[in-house]
Amino acid sequence: MKQFSGCRWLLATLSLAITASFPVIAATADGKSIYNRFCIYCHGEKGEGDGPAGSLSGVDTGDLSNGAYMSQLSDQELYDRIAWGEEKFPYLQMPGWRSSLSDGEIRALVKYVRTLAVDKGLLTIPSPKEREQKFRTDPLERGRIYYLHYCSGCHGKSGHGDGEAAKNMTTRPVALSNPGIAATITPESVNDYLTASKQRKETRNMPVFEDDFKDKVDEIVLYIKMLAKTK
Ligand code: HEC
Ligand code: HEC
Numbered sequence: 001m002k003q004f005s006g007c008r009w010l011l012a013t014l015s016l017a018i019t020a021s022f023p024v025i026a027a028t029a030d031g032k033s034i035y036n037r038f039c040i041y042c043h044g045e046k047g048e049g050d051g052p053a054g055s056l057s058g059v060d061t062g063d064l065s066n067g068a069y070m071s072q073l074s075d076q077e078l079y080d081r082i083a084w085g086e087e088k089f090p091y092l093q094m095p096g097w098r099s100s101l102s103d104g105e106i107r108a109l110v111k112y113v114r115t116l117a118v119d120k121g122l123l124t125i126p127s128p129k130e131r132e133q134k135f136r137t138d139p140l141e142r143g144r145i146y147y148l149h150y151c152s153g154c155h156g157k158s159g160h161g162d163g164e165a166a167k168n169m170t171t172r173p174v175a176l177s178n179p180g181i182a183a184t185i186t187p188e189s190v191n192d193y194l195t196a197s198k199q200r201k202e203t204r205n206m207p208v209f210e211d212d213f214k215d216k217v218d219e220i221v222l223y224i225k226m227l228a229k230t231k
Contacts, residue, residue, distance in 0.1 A: 031112025058152030143223030
């Protein structure tokens, strides 16, 4: 999370600097160079999701080169996903780009992203519609995505306390999937821990989350308890 928001911050700063110093970019709008500046870190050169920053955000960056999957999205749908990101499509945990990139730049990106698609055979993963539907109707799926996004960087994808960002930490993140720990966790206790214990800010390694996080906690806890069961 720390890493992911750091990366976000860096990208936002970068994009501001770039849009300020190259105001003509929209006119020339070269999708490839915009992609290489803003997107490659996570999505990778070929769009396969293997960029260096991809693994820091616990959420898989998906495969923009999967022809069967990408062909399910119209140009407008692709545009909206890039422009609005998780704000309108919360099943895709990526910040939207509309505040850093112009309409012309996003259009150029849509064109360029299309060129990344290659034929990888029939669709074997859920389609965009199925994913969106699942996110809307299944609290456990929302918990999974929020957990991966906000917690897995430290607590690990399976909750063992072994996330990427935990490697250099002096205090080990708790193994939340340990049944003993998972059993004592409630949405209230986790929410207090995430948001209300600001007085302990200096003495802990765990970041303090914003208050608007509350609506996600129930589902995250549901997912943590499921991790403990399947351990
Ligand atoms: C900090 C990492 C990061 C950066 C930088 C980034 N993305 Fe993403 N992107 C993601 C993640 C994570 C998702 C969600 C993937 C998923 O759940 O399948 C995503 C999803 C998408 C999707 C939706 C794919 C789908 O399954 O519908 C598109 C399109 C996309 N990104 C394009 C871009 C473009 C274009 C840029 C550059 C302007 C960019 N991304 C920059 C992490 C990133
Ligand atoms: C930057 C790393 C980091 C992230 C991100 C993070 N944690 Fe933690 N967490 C820790 C560390 C380290 C501890 C161990 C105690 C401490 O230093 O605060 C901890 C402790 C906890 C505890 C206390 C367990 C106990 O009973 O002692 C809970 C609950 C918890 N985390 C839940 C979460 C949830 C839920 C998320 C995601 C919304 C999350 N954490 C995100 C690092 C992190």
